[in-house]
Amino acid sequence: MxxxxxxxxxxEAKAVSCQYCGQAGTSLICCPDGHYVCDSCHGAxxxxxxxxxAGRVRGAAPEQILEExxxxxxxxxxxPEHHPMVALALLLAVAKAGRHIPDNAVAEALRRGMQVPGGACGYLGGCGAGISLGVAVSLLxxxxxxxxxxxxxANRASAxxxxxxxxxxARCCKRALRNAVREGRRFLGEELGIDLPAATGRAICRDVARNRECAMTRCSYFPPGEGPL
Structure with a gap:
């Protein structure tokens, strides 16, 4: 950034200071030139x-809402900006299906999702997209x-x-979100009796060119007809 x-x-973590707010701490993720941006500033x-x-999405299926x-x-x-998105997509789909969600659900999903630190998928064994699914079930x-x-x-949903x-x-926030929303739609139907519509067709990734670790043709969302970059 x-x-x-x-x-x-x-x-091994090293001492860092946020380039924007000056907050001091330690981090496993840093720039070779010494720059560091804390999660709060990263997502601010x-x-x-x-x-x-989230207040003006048009889709009904959680997969469609996620793409929006x-x-x-x-x-x-x-x-970490991605971490609340699974919960948001599922909660908004539930509301569009005419089912009740808590009045503070959107704000609380954002708050809880942002508590999962960047890099958690590799360093904590807890991908923010997966935990976000648990956040949705916890709120519901x-x-x-x-x-x-x-x-x-909630724990089974996260699992x-x-x-x-x-x-x-390798990590891809977009792929993780799409996979977790797919699992979440099934979980809500089977475990909570909340049947949500499924999107027709599959999502096509638009971020291949800027993902240095893209799985390319091994990814379900890789654009059809494209070969390795």
Whole structure:
């Protein structure tokens, strides 16, 4: 975000200071030139716009809604801004299907999703897209750490999202989101009795050229007819 250099994903954290807000801390992810952007600053420009965008989506299927959310202006290829999107897509689809969602669901999905740090998929074994599926189920069931059935459902939903993220490829936030939303639609129907429409056809990725680790033809969303870059 500062100089465009390829980030270093290290095994040992180093002391850093955010280029924008000055917050000091440690990070496993940094720029070879010493630049660092904290998760809050990384997502600050996107979250307010994402909340507005969520208020005017037109699709009914969660997959369609996700594709609308992915049109967020200046959305980076990767980053924590993606982490609330699975929950948003599912919750908005539930509302469009005429089912109740909590009054604060959108704002709370944004808040909870952004608690998952960038790089969690590799460093914590907890992809933000998978956890976001658990966030959606938690909000729909009113789960807390003290509610056995609801807590179990939220954890099982996250587990499905994480299994979908464990596809043997390098990280891709877009692919992880699409896979988790697909699993989420099925989970809501089977476990919560909330049947949501499925999108017709499959999503086609528009970000191949800017994803240095693209799985290309091994990805279900790779544009048809295109070969390796």
């Amino acid at each position: 500062v100089c465009g250099a390829d980030l270093i994903y290290a095994q 420009g996107s979250l307010a716009v994402l909340e507005k965008l 959310l992915l049109q967020l202006p200046a959305l980076p290829m990767h980053g 069931t009113g789960a807390t750490p003290l509610k056995g059935k609801e807590r179990a459902l 499905l999202g994480l299994i979908a993220a464990g596809d043997g490829e």
